[in-house]
Amino acid sequence: MTGQxxxxxxxxxxxQLLDQIKRLIHEGNxxxxxxxxxxxxxAEFPLTFGVIGVVIAPVLAAVGAITALLADCTIEIERSGEAPAGETPGPTEEG
Structure with a gap:
């Protein structure tokens, strides 16, 4: 891991929101x-590597409730390390 x-x-x-969130959680990075x-x-969901199994259920429940309220939305995904192959990374967010 590079720290970036x-x-x-x-x-x-x-x-599509719930399916997209499930896919992102399973990616792991x-x-x-x-x-x-x-x-x-x-909504904002921090996903810590060590507690993924613990946070999946509440995150998915919250996303399910949000889905009922939203028509169009944007998901911002912060990834650790490099972006997956074939994807163009967005701007790097610095602390």
């Missing part, structure tokens, strides 16, 4: 997921 993180932005519709509508932060 990348920030990626993905636009989704409410119905995601440190934080932020769900936004326009520029307003709706």
């Amino acid at each position: 993180s990348t920030l990626e932005t993905v636009k989704v519709e409410g119905a 995601v440190r934080r997921i932020i769900v936004k509508q326009d520029e307003r932060v709706i």
